[in-house]
Amino acid sequence: MPAQSRRVSDRRRRVGPRLLRRGAPAAALVLLASLTPRAARPGEQPLWEFGLGVGALVFNDYRGADTTHAYPVPVPYFLYRGKFLESDRDGLRGKLFRQDRIELNLSVNATTPVRNNSSRAGMPDLRPTLEIGPSLNAHLWRSADSRAKLDLRLPARSAFTVEAHPHGIGGFFAPHLNLDLAQYAAATGWQVGLLAGPLFAERRYDDYFYSVAPEYVTPTRPAYAAPGGYAGTQALVSLTRRFPAHWFGAYLRHDSLEGAAFAGSPLVKRDSYWSGGLAFVWMIGRSQRLVESDE
Numbered sequence: 276m277p278a279q280s281r282r283v284s285d286r287r288r289r290v291g292p293r294l295l296r297r298g299a300p301a302a303a304l305v306l307l308a309s310l311t312p313r314a315a316r317p318g319e320q321p322l323w324e325f326g327l328g329v330g331a332l333v334f335n336d337y338r339g340a341d342t343t344h345a346y347p348v349p350v351p352y353f354l355y356r357g358k359f360l361e362s363d364r365d366g367l368r369g370k371l372f373r374q375d376r377i378e379l380n381l382s383v384n385a386t387t388p389v390r391n392n393s394s395r396a397g398m399p400d401l402r403p404t405l406e407i408g409p410s411l412n413a414h415l416w417r418s419a420d421s422r423a424k425l426d427l428r429l430p431a432r433s434a435f436t437v438e439a440h441p442h443g444i445g446g447f448f449a450p451h452l453n454l455d456l457a458q459y460a461a462a463t464g465w466q467v468g469l470l471a472g473p474l475f476a477e478r479r480y481d482d483y484f485y486s487v488a489p490e491y492v493t494p495t496r497p498a499y500a501a502p503g504g505y506a507g508t509q510a511l512v513s514l515t516r517r518f519p520a521h522w523f524g525a526y527l528r529h530d531s532l533e534g535a536a537f538a539g540s541p542l543v544k545r546d547s548y549w550s551g552g553l554a555f556v557w558m559i560g561r562s563q564r565l566v567e568s569d570e
Contacts, residue, residue: 320462322562326352326522330554336389337401337484338507339532341544350554352522356566375414382410382430384447385437394542398491401484406447408432415452422457434480445479451509468513478503485540496541504536507546525553 330350336342389401410430417424429450435441451472458464481501492498513526532538532546 319565319567320356322356322564322566324352324354324558324561326556326558326560328352328522328554328556330552332550332552334387334550334552335545335548336392337386338530339485339535339537339540339543339545340389340392340394342392342394343548343550348552348554350556352556352558377414378412380410380412381407382432383407384430384432394496394544397493398487402436402438404434404444404483405437406432406434408446420460422460424455426453426455427451428453434483443479444483445477445481445503447477447480447506448475449509462517464516466513466515466517468515469511470513471508471510473508474506476503476506481506481537485537485542487541499540499542501537501540505534506537507532507535520558522556522558523554524556525551527551 328350330348331345332348333343333345336344384406386401386404386406388403389395395401408431410428412429413427415425415427427450429448431446431448433446434444436444449472451470454469456467456469458466478501481503485499485501487496487499489498508531509528511526511528513524515522515524528550530548530550532543535543535546537543538546
């Protein structure tokens with residue numbers, strides 16, 4: 276049997292790219308025809324798939340900011356069904372441990388840089404940050420046909436600034452319930468994702484975003500030392516669909532800072548706000564090698 280057709284045991288969740296980052300060439304549809312592999316048997320999927328597309332995002336500079344931006348963005352689509360590494364709509368994850376009910380994964384997240392924000396006038400710009408750490412995921416319930424799945428996810432990440440000399444800014448904990456609903460048991464059809472949960476941050480994390488040092492005090496911006504602790508709640512709904520040669524995705528997120536430990540910061544201008552985005556991707560290629568999948 277040729278090496279490209281050997282099967283590797285693996286299980287993973289349904290797909291979807293991050294609604295961020297790089298762009299799409301117009302030649303993608305031409306290339307797609309030459310890279311489409313042989314049809315997979317039920318339970319098998321390509322080891323990897325990728326595509327490029329365009330999208331739009333609307334979001335605040337940081338949680339609690341009163342400045343909102345809308346950006347057209349290039350969008351990558353990369354899906355990897357590796358034995359120890361996965362990439363899907365939940366981002367890049369290393370699979371550290373897996374049982375029928377429990378998984379221990381590697382969780383990665385990031386924040387964008389903040390420049391020229393009026394509330395922070397005269398203060399240093401906020402560098403982009405990278406967050407990385409383990410996520411313990413418990414599979415609470417599955418429907419008999421696997422069209423509905425409820426998970427408890429417990430990501431705990433350490434955050435670092437992205438710059439020439441990175442420094443740690445503390446930890447972030449985002450426990451949440453995640454419900455996935457599928458139109459069909461297979462990967463085709465519409466997919467709906469629902470996520471909700473509280474947020475918690477260490478003092479150093481909140482200090483980076485919300486503290487005001489004495490040298491940056493103004494008549495309308497008093498000094499403030501963020502204490503860390505409860506950081507509000509998040510709720511998110513996503514809608515995706517994979518077509519033979521395209522992928523579509525959209526999400527809407529609501530953040531509430533009511534009762535957050537840093538709510539008294541003069542840099543917090545909104546205690547409740549919405550953000551969202553959508554993307555359309557052209558599929559370019561996929562692996563000839565097939566792996567077993569629970570899609």
